[in-house]
Amino acid sequence: MRTTLLPTLALLALASPARADDAKLLAQQAKTVLKTHCYRCHGQDGSVEGAMNFVTDLGKLVARKKIVPNDAKGSRLFRRVDDGTMPPPDENPRPSAAEVAILKKWIEAGAPTGETDSAHKQITQADVFAAVLADLETLDRRARRFQRYFTLTHLHNAGLSDEELQTYRNALAKLVNSLSWGSKIVNPVAVDANRTILRIDLRWFVWDATIWNRVLQEYPYGVLDDSVSARAVAVGTAAKQPLLRADWFIATASRAPLYYDVLQLPANLAELEKLIRVDAAENIRQERVTRAGFNGSGISRFNRVLERHDSAQGMYWRTYDFDEPQANLVDRVNGGLLPDRRNIFAFPLGPGGLAENPFQHAGGEAIFALPNGLHAYYLINAVNTRLDKGPLNIVSDPKRPDRAVEAGVSCMSCHVTGILPKADQVLDHLGKNPKAFKREESEVIRALFPGKDAVLKLMEADAKKYAEAVAKTGAKVSRFEAVSTITQKYEADVDLVSGASEIGLSVDEFRGRISQSELLVKHVGALRAGGTVTRQLWVQAFGDIVREMQLGGLYQANLNGPTLKDNTGELDPLEARGDSANQWAFTPDGRRAIVASGDRSVRYFDVEGRRDLKRFVGHTASVWAVALSADGKWAASGGMDGTARVWDLATGLEIAKFTDHTSLVSAVAFVPNGKWVVSGSFDGTVAYWKVADGKEGWRVEKLGLVTALAVDPHGKFVAVATENALVMLDLATGAELKRYGKFTSPLSAVAISPDGQWIAAGNDAGTVRVWQLSDEKARFTLTGHEGGVRSVAIKDGGRWVLTGGADRTLRLWDTSAAKQELPAFRKHGASVTGAAFLGNGTQTVSGDRDLTVLPWKIDRFIGTAPAPKVEAPKTPDRIPYAEP
Template identity: 35%
Template sequence: SGDSGDSGDSGNEIDCEVVSERALTTLDDKCGKCHGAGSSGQAQFDYVTDVYALIANGKVKPGFPLESPLYTRLDSGEMPPANVPSNQRPTEDEVDTLWTWIEECISVQLGCGQGDDFISTDDMLSWMRNDISDTTQISPDEREFIRYFTLTHLYNSGICGEDLEVYRYALFKLINSLSTGNKVVLPVAVDERQTIFRIDLRDYGWDKGLWEDIVDANPFAIEFVKNEAADLKDFTGTDVPFQTADWFVSNGSRPPLYHDILKIPSSRFQLEASFGINVDQNIQTEIKSNDDIVARSGFQNSNVSVNNRLIERHEFPNANNRVYWLSYDFAGNDGCRNLFAEPLAFCEDGGEIIFNLPNGLQAYMLVDGDGNRIDEGPDDIVTDPEQPNQNVINGLSCMGCHAKGMIFQDDEVRAHVYDSFDFNEDEKQAVTNLHPLAGDFKALQELDRKRFTDALEQVGPVVEREEEPTLRVFKAFDLDVDLRRAAAELGVRTEQLASQIGKLGPDLQKLVDGGTVKRQVFTANFAQSVCDLNLGVTEACSGPNGGK
């Protein structure tokens, strides 16, 4: 047995999907009673169909059946035990299928980052050092502005192909959505697998202090003290020259980092002043002279607001490629909260602001009724069905909702006021000036949408998914963590972590035997785990380099 290698194939072509299904069925049928999930026998393990756990605990070595105890014990007849009837023992064909599965198909089944395809921390440090040392790419006086974002841990955890492309796109989009630079600038891949990306802080209007602020907020930041890291730290002038991209996308897309990076002030009035926009003055000018500097649309229903809503457009006085949108949102529809009764003297309870960055992408701000910045919109005013608590989160929720730019919304106020007997001629004229005809308003929205989508096209081709990529990465980052993902984030192989798991805190012991832990639990234990495994220096480490 163990030399046919052709189970489930057609000619010499191995169909790993078929082989894997047959192998797992055999393991479940012939071994699952004692070694399956929740089995009641006195067996030593209960994860015979959990491929990750089999690898992590040394039962299977992908590519090497003869070094896989699961296979050798079945092939020798040692397992199942002698008292098991012959009809409950695996056949020779089934054992051959297990050989093929281990030798050829597990690596295919698990994707990238296995065996020789695993990218070590030493590899990463070496590639970054070689990149920053290449004077044809980076002059010596530019090195201090170079930093890196990495997706390597995702690759090592089996995320590759189109799935990894979503993460790349989310990184490219977010970093340019946090930029005050005049154009879209894409991070540069420095490795063949495109898991490490170089940025120049200056391309995004960032400085070295801002990078350190991001590092300080990052519970996954590690200072490496290996020799390979010395030049990299020396050239860049920082102890942490690279950070993981999925953490950055998940956290840089929402407060407090979103506000800190974009320097969004504490009130909309400060923001408007920085743009040279005087909203009240613009409104009065539009009412008096109809100069087309303000355009409004009011309506009963929208996808976000619980009640009626009004959106308002202003142009930047000194930038013809940027506009400023302000919504007025309400906690009810009665009294002065009723747009259709008070189109000129309403009293809003909050609002959303959308404005173009210099590169054409959009940035966002949420405010309360007094115009003060808030992190989340109250659920009695606005809701986001994508969030578990339904709350609109500034940045993240806005990116999800406005994935294609401005959302077209027809005005209902102008016609209502025009046909009503409740308004005098001056009021009707004021509303007419502020609320353009439907076609004119839509033309403005189309212009603004195109400005955004043109910039978005420079980010790269969007991987077609139902969800906006930033939102998708945010949700994926919050999923439970298994042993392979934990090992990848720590920068070690799955089997290495499995053999050392006893050194880690009690909260992480559930990772063995196919278990998982909540993302929050893993995050809380990460820094100490790095210290316990002597992988690098974090805030949790004691000694001269730790706890900085």
């Protein structure tokens, strides 16, 4: 029994709200009334009756015109409360007259919300990947490749309340379990505080990489993030795109053909019946079926027959649907005027081959229980071939844009209780017309059509089991089914707020960026003036929006690589096709470089000639780390195959290999004498091993995600960049010497000055910190990159720092300047993954992910350095200059 409002509430309503406190009190009273009488159907646990789940959000009630301030009669919600239709008449408790008066008084006072607007904390893409990475780290390493994630963050950022988001969670839980061959209901698990990121395990639903990649073939919103966290998530899950928008998935995987493909259903009904262990023809012959025939099903335009079988998982219902015959009779068989075979009251037996005079159906629907108790759906034509949509001349769904019945979503929307109770009319017809059929036919009809009471009892039992299964998903059986409701919300037009949140920008920034692009003005310019664009046009324009706004690389489903042996993910989710440079290591004169390539090779690159001199082949997956020995004779590399290798530059031969990492080798560095290599991995280890034989000298574990390394030029220590700290390890023993952090964003690049006295490290948030070796805290914090830092270099004295970023810029920092206009080089067209000061002191060289190398003359920024006591040979000036 629900408690009613305190008696004093009615007295409080008599007070006139003359002050802000009074308005706040009145708003609280109105909210209490709504929560007491309306919330259970319009928000509680995600309930969405009437497609409304925000009844306690007073501001949203006004914004969505359910309430019209100062006009109680014009407020639809109030009118329904006042006339007693809301809550429905059979709901208790009922609003009292005093409570209705409170709502009226609140509306006539201007419908104040009683709350000051507070900033809705936005969830960034970095936040999403950080949460997913943190979740993966709680799981056993072998289990991580089975994990996939659905996101609601853009809806949270668009201002949806938790009640509204709960409807999405309910719909997602119901749908993934409705696409499952698992024996139990298992719901997605929230992994963040706002419950906007939901994890599933492919094994729960008997899915694998083939199913996930089939879903990705349809996904229009795939953007490849260049951050360390995103890379680590891809490595951990063995998937290029392990995250999907939940609303898109609900609206797309609930509709054929994707619905069929995720459920792995065959192309015809005979094969489906084999799958669920049903022999329909034999069951009919042996009278092991229960039928109901009737007119006016509400979906079918003419009469319909329902037929129930037992299956391996429980029940299996199928329908026989009929197209409508012409109104006038014509000669049909040998000039006779026989009844139309589409009339089940004249021909209740069939289908063809199972009766002397079978009915002539045009198609139908199959509904069967999954092992977990939820239902699956299947549309067929007259010859039992699978259909994505039912023919409009036979069936229709007024909730779909084209009114066509779609396999999956239309069936869920209609069959909200499972099997809709329908009373049989055929047995009554036989009783009233005993001479219409032969005696043998009448006996068969009575055996197959036991009458309405028997059929309704079976339907009631099946509906009860279905409701119990639905409840386990967190949803409930109601008139407004969660999956179809969310599908309609997703398919609605896109406005400026929803578009900005889907792109990941603020409304003002999104509007401004549209204005800067002639292409986007044509595509989505209507959004700037408060208009909308259709969902179809938004999807069509999404790729152009990402490219024009430089939001990342577009995911291409056709570029997925080979899968793991157990088909749970890709062998190398980081592999790239064509030219790609994940890291650069330049010679001091800038004329040569070693490149870590996404195509499994290590390139020895002629910078001036813009060509490969050699390719070192041996890695079996993409390469992500490279280094050059001080004498320029050897190169080191690390890759997704978990190995680190050393190469002879002169011969191109592999001379050493270290195989004891268990994940991506993300960083390598030579010690000054070139005899040892330090390698770091996403498995949290750093190893010190000998070039001569690949034997390990020492190993440090449990460092977290190792992202970059830099070795002290004097050979005393190695700086290790991790996801949340910068750790100094003794180069001789591996002992920890010092630790900087904990940082909120993963470090992504680190460098030590040539004199070994200064350290610079950049992170995924675009921030660079600079320490003097003796410092306990960073001496300088440099901000300006609009994306993560991908490379860093620092000169002696710590004054000049060079950084390359995912924002496609190269930046020169003067740490001595209190305030400065930052010199920035903007000629790169992709993320800058390598940057270095040249030995001549007046230039830099930088390379980007697209394998483009550009020089930058910086002497006008840093001035001319005094000549050293011993004149060093100058680097010949042969690299063409490029102005910033």
